[in-house]
Amino acid sequence: MTGYIAKIKKISKQILDEGTVDMVIGFRKGTLALMNEPCFAKTSKAVDDFVWDGNCGINLANYLTSRKEKIGIIAKGCDSRNIITHIIENKIDRDQLFIIGVPCKGMLDRHLLSAKFPDEILNVSESEDAVIIKGADYEETLPRKEVLQENCSVCIHRNPVIYDELAADLVEEQADLDRFEAVRKIEALNAEDKWQYFEDLLATCIRCYACRNACPLCYCPTCFVDESKPQWVGKGQDTTDIRTFHFLRAFHDAGRCTDCGACVRACPMGIDVRMFTKKLEKDCFESFGWEAGLSLDARPPLDTFNPDDPNDFIL
Amino acid sequence: MKVIKIDKKEWTSGIEQVKNAYRVFGPIKEENKEFSAFKELGKGVTPDLSATDTRLSPKGIIFPQSEAMFEFTTDSTSDDCNLMNVPEKDYSPRAIVGIRPYDAAAFTLVKKNFDTPEYRDNYWVDAYDACTFIGLAVSSPSILDFSTSTKSGPFDETGLDVLLCDLDDHFLAKVISEKGETFLKAAGFTNIADEKDVQKIDILKKEAEDKIQSRVFFDKIQSYSILDIYEANFWEDISFACINCGTCTYVCPTCWCFDIQDEMQGKTGQRFKNWDSCMFPLFTLHTTGHNPRGTKLQRVRQRFMHKLKYFLDKYNDGIMCVGCGRCIRFCPVNIDIRRVCDTMNSFEPAK
Amino acid sequence: MEHMGIEPGRIQFSWVSSAESTKFVKVVNEVTESIKALGPLKHFVKAKAKVV
Numbered sequence: 061m062t063g064y065i066a067k068i069k070k071i072s073k074q075i076l077d078e079g080t081v082d083m084v085i086g087f088r089k090g091t092l093a094l095m096n097e098p099c100f101a102k103t104s105k106a107v108d109d110f111v112w113d114g115n116c117g118i119n120l121a122n123y124l125t126s127r128k129e130k131i132g133i134i135a136k137g138c139d140s141r142n143i144i145t146h147i148i149e150n151k152i153d154r155d156q157l158f159i160i161g162v163p164c165k166g167m168l169d170r171h172l173l174s175a176k177f178p179d180e181i182l183n184v185s186e187s188e189d190a191v192i193i194k195g196a197d198y199e200e201t202l203p204r205k206e207v208l209q210e211n212c213s214v215c216i217h218r219n220p221v222i223y224d225e226l227a228a229d230l231v232e233e234q235a236d237l238d239r240f241e242a243v244r245k246i247e248a249l250n251a252e253d254k255w256q257y258f259e260d261l262l263a264t265c266i267r268c269y270a271c272r273n274a275c276p277l278c279y280c281p282t283c284f285v286d287e288s289k290p291q292w293v294g295k296g297q298d299t300t301d302i303r304t305f306h307f308l309r310a311f312h313d314a315g316r317c318t319d320c321g322a323c324v325r326a327c328p329m330g331i332d333v334r335m336f337t338k339k340l341e342k343d344c345f346e347s348f349g350w351e352a353g354l355s356l357d358a359r360p361p362l363d364t365f366n367p368d369d370p371n372d373f374i375l
Numbered sequence: 376m377k378v379i380k381i382d383k384k385e386w387t388s389g390i391e392q393v394k395n396a397y398r399v400f401g402p403i404k405e406e407n408k409e410f411s412a413f414k415e416l417g418k419g420v421t422p423d424l425s426a427t428d429t430r431l432s433p434k435g436i437i438f439p440q441s442e443a444m445f446e447f448t449t450d451s452t453s454d455d456c457n458l459m460n461v462p463e464k465d466y467s468p469r470a471i472v473g474i475r476p477y478d479a480a481a482f483t484l485v486k487k488n489f490d491t492p493e494y495r496d497n498y499w500v501d502a503y504d505a506c507t508f509i510g511l512a513v514s515s516p517s518i519l520d521f522s523t524s525t526k527s528g529p530f531d532e533t534g535l536d537v538l539l540c541d542l543d544d545h546f547l548a549k550v551i552s553e554k555g556e557t558f559l560k561a562a563g564f565t566n567i568a569d570e571k572d573v574q575k576i577d578i579l580k581k582e583a584e585d586k587i588q589s590r591v592f593f594d595k596i597q598s599y600s601i602l603d604i605y606e607a608n609f610w611e612d613i614s615f616a617c618i619n620c621g622t623c624t625y626v627c628p629t630c631w632c633f634d635i636q637d638e639m640q641g642k643t644g645q646r647f648k649n650w651d652s653c654m655f656p657l658f659t660l661h662t663t664g665h666n667p668r669g670t671k672l673q674r675v676r677q678r679f680m681h682k683l684k685y686f687l688d689k690y691n692d693g694i695m696c697v698g699c700g701r702c703i704r705f706c707p708v709n710i711d712i713r714r715v716c717d718t719m720n721s722f723e724p725a726k
Numbered sequence: 727m728e729h730m731g732i733e734p735g736r737i738q739f740s741w742v743s744s745a746e747s748t749k750f751v752k753v754v755n756e757v758t759e760s761i762k763a764l765g766p767l768k769h770f771v772k773a774k775a776k777v778v
Contacts, residue, residue: 255731
């Protein structure tokens, strides 16, 4: 995956020079380890700043919402699924986009790694199967699959599902995974323990809304938590209000979430907010056989009625 | 200048003793987490001085994220109907033990805003006045620490009453103010250090400052006209990645903006202030529906212009930043204030 | 909601046509009884915002 960047740059420069697009959205190297910064290039010179490695976990589909230009965009599997969702929801036109597909082998879990190495990580380098972490007075090599974001380790759509050109050959998809193990663990708890689980999960939430704002699905002009007429939810640090924000946001993502993990990656407190959305992803999959963002032609399950829809919850 | 020597064997008992006279706040590890936060310390809990680099700055001890300002009732049978009453507040002496020097210096910047000849924010100023700041000098600054560029530093005394220096088996406590002296007395720390010890502080200070790798320069920003730099063409590039979350402003020790909210249950309610963020679209939304800062670029520009230009111009006393590095570390998309500051400083106005 | 710790049975759905008055009465009575059996709601009750 580390070798993709030459091809990414080549394609980006070509589509800029030929005038196919006005800008290309990608990543540039961050100023600290495990971080890259989303950026745009409007000239082929600016493309030289682009990087591609395991620290490109932010979902770039988030930067497309309602843009008017012709845009080239670098898309991993999850990004491409959110691009499809964006197109279905009329947030961008397919004709505006030139999608540079990037077959992905998973992104590095910055929360996990910085917890594992309390002494500042100064440099991270990657090979196909290993990650080398360097600090001022240590160096450690870890198997790549052990330090992936959790959503990446249970991902079954690493290859982009929509693209105009690929940056590399498609990768083998992971199979025989238990994608919902974490959800089932919560499902097995009794009601009180479930409540406590989410209380503990959200205990350090500062309500900065990084999870919401990093999410390509959260593009409402005014989010329900920001509404004041009527005011749906209190704006302070009361735990009821914090929880209301999180679970209602998850509901709004039902049948749309691609489990890209941008929310968790963005959270400054490292809260695993996927534990809300993952349940809805599981329900949508089990009830409707639905996975979001796989096709431009299928309507999402909460958008359609089918006489076969499960209705055993109706008394 | 007086320096007290505190044997670490006496530290815990001294902190326990001082709790009789102060509410003591200090850094402790969050339950089941690898990071820490400043909290009020109950009996038997000592501050974890290995964990002073908290994710949230300690500003919340003086300026809580949500704070009740008034309570009210709309019950017409009550004598207090429609009156705004200030709820009972505890402004008894409090102390923050283990605050990093630049986090304490941040309060002096915030004070410029909350305590002016015209206006006094009673909630903030009363809490600030009640507080004694016991700083712990930073001996190993992080790679993101650029505090020496901001008039502060790892041993900065500006916002402190006492500066503690860790010397393995003992602390040297430099007494900076009367408040600090009172605190040390209340803790029973009275053993005056000898001259040789005192000199160590300066050596340690120099060592710590030399370890700092990050620098920013803002020497030229004041010379540019506001309008030129406001219209500069680099803002699109700087702001592109921003997702407009509130992380940078919430973790920042110098960000002071707040929003006022009323909440009612039945006929009683309270009015409280919540931290707000200039990153949020709601921040400047008018009741007419017009939003003078309707785009991301405008909001990002505002944050950096306020910290690095307007504040500098208004007070002629440095930038509104102490260089703690939190916003760099926790920004989800790696927008780096050092890079922005350098971009602004090396700006070339169009002729 | 149940996944988050609200007791099973606290939230119920039904489909009642405007012509099904007896079903309506039956459903309302059943829901009332089962909710009473659960007792008062413990969560999502915000008496007064807990702030400093």
